[in-house]
Amino acid sequence: MLGKRIAKLRRNKNLTQEELAKELDITRSSLSQYEVNKRQPDYDTLKKIAKYFNVSIDYLLTGNEFTNSPDEMWKEFLDPKTQIFFKDLQDAPEEKIEELIRFWEFIQERDKDK
Structure with missing residues (x-):
């Protein structure tokens, strides 16, 4: 799931939620809710997360490392x-x-x- 992938990426970089939230310019509370799948990040935040960890939005949402759908598709889908x-x-x-x-x-x- 999305939240588990975000948490795993964060832990792999030895970051606290507070540190990653600051890097992404979001609240720690929002990040925490994303990681436990209580909320889903909007498109812009998802794009920031993908860019920060150098992964695709496809990977964050699907776990598939080998596909790379256009960001515009995800923008429409996540509206x-x-x-x-x-x-x-x-x-x-x-x-x-x-x-x-x-x-x-x-x-x-x-x-x-x-």
Whole structure:
């Protein structure tokens, strides 16, 4: 999980939460909540963490060291408005997802003429 990866990276550099929080310009409390997965960092903070530890956002979020998706993709995915949509979609049955795709295609087709 994201929090465990952040904590591991921090410990590997022998940093306290206070020291890392200062480097990232966030509160120690926020960092602590990230590490125990009570909160998720926003895109900008995630980017700071990735840059500080010289890892990709992909690694922080997925644990996969060998992929490197464009940061813009993560920016869109982590947008609070988009997150609500994707969070609900994760648990949706396949037929609901297919219905949603058809509905979205309908909206796109309808808006072509505008």
